[in-house]
Amino acid sequence: MSDLTIPTIEGPFSATVTPPGSKSLTNRALILAALADGVGELSNVLVADDTRVMIDALRTLGFSLEQHDTTIRISGREGTIPSRSAQLFCGNSGTSIRFLTALVSLGTGVYTLDGIERMRQRPIGALVDMLTTLGARCEYVGQHGFPPVKVLADGLAGGTAAFGREMSSQFLSAALMVSPFARREVRINLASHQTSWPYVAMTMQLMEHFGVRPEVTCDLKSSEPTQIVVPQGQYRATPYSVEPDASNASYFLALAAIHPGATVTIQGLGKSSLQGDVGFANVLDAMGADLTLGSDFITITGTERLEGIDVDLSDMPDTAQTLAVASLFAKGSTTIRGLQTLRVKETDRLSALAAELDKLGARVAVDHSSISITPPNDLRPACIDTYNDHRMAMSFALAGTKRDGVTIRDIECVNKTYPGFFADLRRVAR
Numbered sequence: 001m002s003d004l005t006i007p008t009i010e011g012p013f014s015a016t017v018t019p020p021g022s023k024s025l026t027n028r029a030l031i032l033a034a035l036a037d038g039v040g041e042l043s044n045v046l047v048a049d050d051t052r053v054m055i056d057a058l059r060t061l062g063f064s065l066e067q068h069d070t071t072i073r074i075s076g077r078e079g080t081i082p083s084r085s086a087q088l089f090c091g092n093s094g095t096s097i098r099f100l101t102a103l104v105s106l107g108t109g110v111y112t113l114d115g116i117e118r119m120r121q122r123p124i125g126a127l128v129d130m131l132t133t134l135g136a137r138c139e140y141v142g143q144h145g146f147p148p149v150k151v152l153a154d155g156l157a158g159g160t161a162a163f164g165r166e167m168s169s170q171f172l173s174a175a176l177m178v179s180p181f182a183r184r185e186v187r188i189n190l191a192s193h194q195t196s197w198p199y200v201a202m203t204m205q206l207m208e209h210f211g212v213r214p215e216v217t218c219d220l221k222s223s224e225p226t227q228i229v230v231p232q233g234q235y236r237a238t239p240y241s242v243e244p245d246a247s248n249a250s251y252f253l254a255l256a257a258i259h260p261g262a263t264v265t266i267q268g269l270g271k272s273s274l275q276g277d278v279g280f281a282n283v284l285d286a287m288g289a290d291l292t293l294g295s296d297f298i299t300i301t302g303t304e305r306l307e308g309i310d311v312d313l314s315d316m317p318d319t320a321q322t323l324a325v326a327s328l329f330a331k332g333s334t335t336i337r338g339l340q341t342l343r344v345k346e347t348d349r350l351s352a353l354a355a356e357l358d359k360l361g362a363r364v365a366v367d368h369s370s371i372s373i374t375p376p377n378d379l380r381p382a383c384i385d386t387y388n389d390h391r392m393a394m395s396f397a398l399a400g401t402k403r404d405g406v407t408i409r410d411i412e413c414v415n416k417t418y419p420g421f422f423a424d425l426r427r428v429a430r
Helices: 025-036 048-061 094-104 125-133 170-181 199-207 246-257 276-287 317-329 340-344 349-359 389-400 409-417 423-427
Strands: 014-017 039-042 064-068 071-074 085-089 110-112 138-140 150-156 161-163 184-192 215-219 225-230 261-268 290-294 295-303 310-312 334-337 365-366 371-375 381-385 407-410
Touching: 014 246, 014 423, 025 039, 025 071, 025 094, 025 170, 025 199, 025 246, 048 064, 048 085, 048 094, 048 138, 048 409, 064 381, 071 138, 094 110, 094 125, 094 150, 094 170, 110 317, 125 138, 125 161, 125 170, 161 170, 170 184, 170 199, 170 225, 184 407, 199 276, 246 261, 246 295, 246 317, 246 423, 276 290, 276 295, 276 317, 317 334, 317 349, 317 371, 317 389, 340 349, 349 365, 349 371, 349 381, 381 389, 389 409, 389 423, 407 409, 409 423
Parallel strands: 014 261, 085 110, 161 184, 310 334, 381 407
Antiparallel strands: 039 071, 064 071, 110 150, 138 150, 184 225, 215 225, 261 295, 290 295, 334 371, 365 371
């Protein structure tokens, strides 16, 4: 693995960036296209470790995929799984193991899903419980509630299940995507204060694009969702172009925000985006950066008035590391709340953030679900450990653009979702 010392950026800059396709949308679209009724074409798909895991798994399951650069043609099998048995290795891709566990429940046979050691520490019990309620038969090969998982599949019966305020909205998204093929209509009752709800909304919007529209009932007083009904139906094969990854766009938006006079425009994301993480631009605006938000572009310009903020990021936790590093260059302290899900990501991101921000000289306080950061008077040079976490590498690279001597260790971890990140960072900084 390689280390990289980040070159500082001198003076204002102006750049336009189009990050590669969204990981979240790519992996959802692959599942839905595989379940559809014919050959569908997906364009601008993300080509990175997490999506390769999904593509390889679908091929192992017997699906036919033809890939040319960022375009994939996939032959859907109308809700059936071609292979009657498979062992699926999902690396450290949470979306893959969760979506695939639900997918194979529609099959007929035995399927085992596993990953690297860290994956075996990431819970999957809430998904297994929900699938079991809907008629699936699942077994834990090792520790109860965690991968590896064995699915002894014979389709889903359907019916009514419940979903609490779990550590990952991907559990709910996984169940929703396969529910149209249950033998009975699926109803999922929801606890209040759902985690990362914009990701669930994204899933349902994508399901509708492929021809099945879930119905959401909300509480009349709080407007919170209380139930989702997924009708029996069939996805149709349809072209779909994946929009750029909003989480990965956050690094470049924050880069502009921390450099007074700098401007970055993200093409392909804006008011019409399916991804909730576009809301990160509003957070930077609230801190004092200048924001222009169009239907399909976002522009941030850095100012001299960047100030700390107290903000709840439970709807977009993948941007928390970006904000934590950006806060080093704001006036006053920043507190980021709603981060309980960060404990079970690629690493324990709250602990990792605290350790690496401390190296740079910040004062940091962490509890179960929040982090408070007070910037130092003068940032210290440091070698930043990345914990095999792509978002640690990309977020802490921002600090190196402002302070000499910041080295990012094991930079290849960005291959998980953004293999070209450091090349794009160099290009923007010219």
